[in-house]
Amino acid sequence: MPEIFSGERNPDNVRYLGRQLAALEGTQAAYPTSSGMAAITATIMQLCNSGDHIVASSTVYGGTFALLKSFLPLKCGIQTTFVDISDLAAVEAAITSRTKVVYTEAISNPTLAVANLPALADIAHIKGMKLVVDNTFSPMMISPARWGADLVIHSLTKFVSGASDVIAGVVCGDAEFIRSLVDLQVGPIMLMGPTMDAKVASELSLRLAHLGIRMAEHSRRAAAYAERLAQMGAKVTYPGLHGHKQHDLLNKLRNADYGYGGMLTIDFGSQQAAEHFMEYAQNVCGFGLMAVSLGYFDTLLSLSGSTTSSELSSAEKALAGIPSGLVRLSVGITGTLEQRWLQLKQSYLAATSSASIKQPLVPVTEIAEELQAQKVVNIIASQPVAQEPLCKQPRVEGMASR
């Protein structure tokens, strides 16, 4: 029987995806939404009333930051105090009698700090608050509910989709809360209209089967590049590196077999050098695409300070640790690891050698020869490994949300 109102009685596809995602996160239930922001907004609106208070990480996704900092106080009278979420004393100190929620990302954007989920859950639960965790950067890798998170949110637009072709989100939690989201009188998902389209749900269901394989490969590539870049003296941040502040914590929290994630950052010291790197990578070496999304099958490059974190003021960026030369890489899984490494290495060298600004260090044909010598097949069919630049891909504009 066709469903006539997908808000009230979800089509089977959406319900089925919800069950799959609940199983993925180990929660009783889950409710898919039309976007990650919709999932975040609905969750907060359900947990907080006018006058309530939130303690949130200062390094959340820019849209979440603007929602908490500007929109919710103005429209709903819900205030947020931002803290360094790794500073547990600061988290406790920020709690007031009206605090209902501790909000964090499992791995933060773009700083790649790992949240101490069990400790945050303890702090929240002692005071009867809920711990809400955005797990967009680490599906499969981290299961926040195992460590005490009450609600786990994803933007499915990213790794779960894997193709930057759909926009979707989900709220995972206990059955009672999930049911309350669609309450006929006061349920934000019921009343504000962020329900998921049934066609999107059926597409995403089919992609969950290989999410684990994809995550493991994103992580394997990112780890290799992070280690090699670090050896070359790059200012690289990756939670899989021993020197990363929360490396040991992540080892405790993460599920085996999925590595340390597909995201890494490189600080080029200046916006100019960062832009040069991205242009060289995309337009000369064929390494990645400049786009603000993440979790795509190809590498995506973005300048965090002026894209996904542009909602933050200069002072807020400084506080959150987002320098203007910071490039975020969502490491892709196309081609071979070694072929992609050659492209990345060339791009890095070009950007960091001041003499070579706008000039390839090594003629592109030599890179091509090196690739050929290694018998690496260029996977981009339209770009044979030859005299031409390895890859001149068009910029992808408007292809994806961030």
Ligand SMILES: *Cc1c(COP(=O)(O)O)cnc(C)c1O
């Ligand atoms: C992209 C993103 C969101 C927002 O998701 P949309 O699906 O684009 O609405 C929320 N949190 C994080 C960490 C994200 O990367």
